[in-house]
Each structure stands twice: as structure tokens, then as C-alpha cells.
Amino acid sequence: MGIGPGKRLRVPCRATTCSHLQCFDAALYLQMNEKKPTWTCPVCDQKAPYDDLIIDGLFMEILNSCTDCDEIQFMEDGSWCPMKLEKMRRHRRRHRQPRGSGR
Numbered sequence: 001m002g003i004g005p006g007k008r009l010r011v012p013c014r015a016t017t018c019s020h021l022q023c024f025d026a027a028l029y030l031q032m033n034e035k036k037p038t039w040t041c042p043v044c045d046q047k048a049p050y051d052d053l054i055i056d057g058l059f060m061e062i063l064n065s066c067t068d069c070d071e072i073q074f075m076e077d078g079s080w081c082p083m084k085l086e087k088m089r090r091h092r093r094r095h096r097q098p099r100g101s102g103r
């Protein structure tokens, strides 16, 4: 696979069904299963279905550090970007309006 050094961030994850703590790259894993959906953990070779994947604590830190974004979009090349961040920043200067109410 053509994975060279780059600035892309890895998204460490593993499955809840895994008994090990070692993580694998979520983006890469998804990419692999897009081509050939086996959904087996590359570490322990057990079943690791998408629904059972959990993201490592480091990534949760990223999520926590940008509380303005409520979504993270994963790119095919393994990078990610926070969604709505720009919008929310602008929004923040104004009042935060509760969604769906008052109309």
C-alpha cells in the first residue's frame, strides 16, 4: 500500500470485542474494508465490525479540544477535519441560538 510519510493524522482505534489495547489506524482499516469487507482486526484477527469500533483516547482529546465542532469528517487518505468549525466560530461571537425553538 502506498502510505508514505505525511502530515496526515492517524485515528487510532480498536474494537470493543478486542482484548488487547493495541490500536490500529481506523482510516486505513475502513479503507481496507471498503475494498474487501472482512472486518477482522489486523491485530488479533478477531471479528471487528464497524459498529464495535472505538476510537482511542488521543482522538477523544482532539474532539474535546475542539468543542465547537460536533462532527469530524474523515478523508479517504486518513486525514480528518472538524466540520462546522468555521461556522461555529463566527456564530460564537453572536448569541448562541437554541436549535429549532423560538420559531
Ligand SMILES: [Zn+2]
Pocket: 014, 015, 018, 019, 020, 041, 042, 043, 044, 045, 046, 048
Ligand atoms: Zn483486535
